[in-house]
Amino acid sequence: MEMFWIFAGITIIGLTGYVFQIVAVHSHTSSKSSREGPTFTGPFPHVSILKPLKGIDDNLFDNLESFCMQDYPEFEIIFSLRDRNDPAYKVARKIKDKHTDRNITIIIERCNDGLNPKVNNLIPAYKASKYEYILISDSNVSVGKDYLKEIVKHMDDPAVGLVSSVIRGVGGRTAGAIFENLHLNSFVIGSVCFLDKFLKMPCVVGKSMLMRKSDLEAIGGFKAVKDLLAEDYIIGKRMKDMGRRVVLSDYTINTVNKYWGMKNFLNRHIRWGKLRWRIGGIQYLSELVTNTVFMSSVPVFIYGPSRMTVSLTLFTSSLKIMGDLYLGRRIKADISPLFYMLSPVKDMVVGFMWFVPLLSNTVVWRGNRYIIGKASRLSPCTDNGRWAWRYRIVAGIRARFA
Amino acid sequence: MLLCDFHIHTRYSDGSVDLERTVDLFGQAGFDVIAITDHVVNGDTTIGRLTHKLKFSVREDNFDTYMTNIRKEAGRAWNKYGLLVIPGVEISKNYLSADKSAHFLLLDIKEFVPACWSYEKIFLEAKKQNALVIACHPHYMSDLSRNALFLWNNRERYAKYIDAWEIANRDDVFNVISLKKYPYIANSDFHKVRHIYSWKTLLNCEKDVDSVKQCIRHNKGVAITLFRS
Numbered sequence: 001m002e003m004f005w006i007f008a009g010i011t012i013i014g015l016t017g018y019v020f021q022i023v024a025v026h027s028h029t030s031s032k033s034s035r036e037g038p039t040f041t042g043p044f045p046h047v048s049i050l051k052p053l054k055g056i057d058d059n060l061f062d063n064l065e066s067f068c069m070q071d072y073p074e075f076e077i078i079f080s081l082r083d084r085n086d087p088a089y090k091v092a093r094k095i096k097d098k099h100t101d102r103n104i105t106i107i108i109e110r111c112n113d114g115l116n117p118k119v120n121n122l123i124p125a126y127k128a129s130k131y132e133y134i135l136i137s138d139s140n141v142s143v144g145k146d147y148l149k150e151i152v153k154h155m156d157d158p159a160v161g162l163v164s165s166v167i168r169g170v171g172g173r174t175a176g177a178i179f180e181n182l183h184l185n186s187f188v189i190g191s192v193c194f195l196d197k198f199l200k201m202p203c204v205v206g207k208s209m210l211m212r213k214s215d216l217e218a219i220g221g222f223k224a225v226k227d228l229l230a231e232d233y234i235i236g237k238r239m240k241d242m243g244r245r246v247v248l249s250d251y252t253i254n255t256v257n258k259y260w261g262m263k264n265f266l267n268r269h270i271r272w273g274k275l276r277w278r279i280g281g282i283q284y285l286s287e288l289v290t291n292t293v294f295m296s297s298v299p300v301f302i303y304g305p306s307r308m309t310v311s312l313t314l315f316t317s318s319l320k321i322m323g324d325l326y327l328g329r330r331i332k333a334d335i336s337p338l339f340y341m342l343s344p345v346k347d348m349v350v351g352f353m354w355f356v357p358l359l360s361n362t363v364v365w366r367g368n369r370y371i372i373g374k375a376s377r378l379s380p381c382t383d384n385g386r387w388a389w390r391y392r393i394v395a396g397i398r399a400r401f402a
Numbered sequence: 403m404l405l406c407d408f409h410i411h412t413r414y415s416d417g418s419v420d421l422e423r424t425v426d427l428f429g430q431a432g433f434d435v436i437a438i439t440d441h442v443v444n445g446d447t448t449i450g451r452l453t454h455k456l457k458f459s460v461r462e463d464n465f466d467t468y469m470t471n472i473r474k475e476a477g478r479a480w481n482k483y484g485l486l487v488i489p490g491v492e493i494s495k496n497y498l499s500a501d502k503s504a505h506f507l508l509l510d511i512k513e514f515v516p517a518c519w520s521y522e523k524i525f526l527e528a529k530k531q532n533a534l535v536i537a538c539h540p541h542y543m544s545d546l547s548r549n550a551l552f553l554w555n556n557r558e559r560y561a562k563y564i565d566a567w568e569i570a571n572r573d574d575v576f577n578v579i580s581l582k583k584y585p586y587i588a589n590s591d592f593h594k595v596r597h598i599y600s601w602k603t604l605l606n607c608e609k610d611v612d613s614v615k616q617c618i619r620h621n622k623g624v625a626i627t628l629f630r631s
Contacts, residue, residue: 055631061430061483087631090405090432094484174595259427259595 004299004308011316014292021190021290022323024197028166028250029330040153047075047148047210048129050136052121053088054081057140058171058258060091067137068099072148076103080125082110082117088139114226115370115378118206123222134216136209141167142254143208150251151210161215161244162236165208166192168331170254177260178339179346183269184255185333186324186343187350192248202239202246206232208253215244229363229376230275252331266349270356271365275376277357287354292316293344294351317344403604403625404434406614408509409492409538409571409589414468415440416458417593425475427598429483435605435614438472439490439507444517449496460491465514486609492538493517493524500549506564509534510611525563534615536587537564539571541578554578565619570601570626585621590629602629 049067057063067077079092089108096104109124122136133155135148154163166189169181188205195201209232216222219238225231236246277284289295296316299309324343328335362371362381370378411417412424419427421438428436443459444450453459460468469489476487490509495517497503508515508524511533515524528535540554553560561584569579569586579586588601606623607613617623 056431059430061432087432087629090434091430094432098484261596 001303001308003302004312007295007298008312010289011292011296011312014290014295015316015319017194017286017290018190018292018320018323020198021194022327024193025189025327025330027197028193028248029252040149040156044073044149044152045133045155046131047072047133047135047152048131049075049077049148050122050125050129050134051077051079051139052118052125052136053079053092053139054086054117054121056087056091057256058177058260059142059256060088060139061094063139063142063256064091064095065099066142066144066147068095068102068104069145070143070148071145072152075148076105076130078125078128079104079106080121081106081108082121084108113223115368115380116226116228116231117365117368119222119226119228119231123226126222129213132213134211134213136206138207138255140255140257141207142170142256143251147251147253151208151249154247154249155210155212157245159245160247161211161239161242162202162204162246163210163249164202164204164232164236164246165249165251165253166331167205167207167255168252168333169257170334171256171258172260172335172339173258174260176262176265177257178335178342179262179349180257180260180265180268181333181335182324182339182343182346183265183350184257185328185331185335189331190327196248202236202248204232204236204246207255208249209235211235211239215239215242218242227378229271229365229370229372229378230279233275233279234375266353267364269350270353271363273353274357274361274363274372278361278372278374278376284357288351291347291351291354293320293347294354297348297351320344320347403606404609404614405432405627405629406435406587406603406605407433407590407592407598408435408437408439408488408490408536408587408603409507409568410436410438410592411440411492412438414438414460414464415443415492419595421471421475424592425479425485425487427595429479429485431598433483433485434609435486435488437488437490437507437509438475439492439509440468441494442491442515442517443494443496446518447497449498450518453496459494460514462514462516469512484609486611486614488611488614490533491515495550495552500546500551501555502552503550504552505538505550506553507534507536507538509536510615521560521563525560529563532615534565534618535563536589536618537567538589539574539576539591540567541576543571543574557582566621572597572600575601585618585624586626587618587624588626599630600628602627 081089092106107124111120111123151163154160169184172178172181192203195203225234228234240246297313303309321340321343325340369381371381412421440460443453445454472489479485479487488510492507495504508528512531515527537553566585566587567579570588572591587603590597590600604625604627605617607617
């Protein structure tokens with residue numbers, strides 16, 4: 001039974017880490033810290049909001065419209081698409097027609113400078129932007145009216161190079177969307193706040209990134225990250241390396257995942273897992289350790305169900321449900337309390353997903369397959385490439401069972 | 403071009419999404435025109451009676467509520483999304499044999515039309531109400547249980563009453579409509595959220611009910627597109 005005690009010990013270590021994550025989120029979202037945040041002296045600077053669009057996200061109309069409703073003196077919104085036939089074009093067009101009082105530009109340009117499709121989409125928008133301050137914001141993000149003011153105020157400090165925000169998954173109506181939101185509202189928000197508070201490591205999530213053009217240019221601009229999968233993380237890291245502060249704003253933005261399928265959930269988190277494995281290396285192991293539900297259930301698989309092994313799993317799962325429920329309440333997530341019962345199931349799925357990046361180094365992103373290299377550098381994965389045999393095996397199995 | 407879907411079900415019949423959310427789903431995705439067309443099932447067969455019992459059909463007693471709620475949602479959709487919502491029903495004559503079954507849409511309907519009436523009577527009533535008649539999934543489909551072939555098998559007799567035929571329904575395409583040179587549109591037959599990604603109609607006309615109806619009737623400036631994310 002030594003193995004049982006080893007896994008029980010790992011579970012305790014994981015739970016301790018989870019408690020630190022909860023403390024970090026609690027601290028980050030406490031009303032005290034919000035009240036004591038910085039204020040902007042002088043007039044607010046003009047901001048260019050860059051919105052790369054590709055396909056229809058859940059609630060796309062409302063997401064885009066929330067940026068038109070900003071209570072902010074002067075800003076422009078640039079919707080950037082690769083193709084006029086993209087279904088998002090029609091939505092962008094409607095938003096522009098509805099908000100004629102706003103400075104909205106729609107850019108359609110097929111930029112192929114790099115391998116990261118989001119960066120390719122951003123480059124034309126960046127070139128067209130007029131203002132010194134740029135905000136990169138994903139299309140599945142919805143914000144309140146005070147969002148821009150709340151994040152721009154951090155820029156009053158010239159030492160600040162980048163402001164990002166914590167994200168909250170909202171709107172889940174399908175199993176995939178609920179899993180996604182549970183994961184964003186526990187693991188993702190916990191990890192981002194933990195790294196920011198205790199390790200002082202910038203962990204920028206590209207859903208919301210505010211920076212100055214001069215700072216971005218100083219780290220090489222978008223061209224420097226055009227072939228990276230984790231362009232957001234690397235921009236944050238390079239800002240810090242350059243001596244600029246990377247601030248995690250206490251403003252929580254909504255990521256709307258309403259009708260996501262389970263496949264979307266699996267694809268996204270396997271992709272994110274692969275890039276964390278490529279960037280973090282051995283540190284990626286900590287994700288498995290902090291997946292307490294998965295670690296506590298390993299003895300059940302090894303020894304079979306017994307009072308001890310099942311008790312450990314149930315006890316850990318209960319703690320995880322309560323912890324996730326607390327985090328959800330803390331960040332005002334809209335997940336029904338009953339759905340938190342799914343949290344351990346989601347963690348089990350995530351536990352198995354953890355191993356995929358160790359076995360595969362290719363990702364399919366927006367219809368293209370890439371090989372991920374060191375620091376998430378992408379290279380094209382062709383049918384004749386070095387790793388293509390694995391791709392062909394998977395394709396063969398799929399065809400067999402289709 | 404207006405992006406349109408004229409065949410949408412809600413929880414008023416066998417759809418899985420309620421009316422308000424359905425309207426929001428299409429509005430959020432940038433659609434210009436949609437028609438809500440819940441089933442009106444014939445109650446003169448065992449299948450029909452069961453459907454009525456399970457409330458998978460709009461009935462005479464809830465038709466006014468159905469129409470009132472569609473009109474209310476139409477107002478909201480127009481103000482928020484610039485989305486035109488047309489009220490309609492799908493007359494569903496269901497029998498055990500696909501050859502005897504028929505489904506057709508009545509778009510811009512005003513009064514309740516029972517599905518157990520004869521075909522001629524329903525079509526004449528539709529004309530009286532100035533509603534469009536659209537033959538749904540008229541030919542063989544990939545899902546055999548959804549086949550409703552009566553109108554196609556009796557096209558010589560009924561084609562004169564039908565304003566347009568579905569040339570595509572969700573994932574199925576019916577080349578026979580093209581070969582016969584019948585007026586056409588394409589719809590999703592929306593029941594579940596994922597059905598939004600399916601065949602759609604593009605219309606080159608003004609965004610109002612009369613122009614849309616005229617465009618479909620004349621079948622000029624009509625195109626179909628496969629809507630994918």
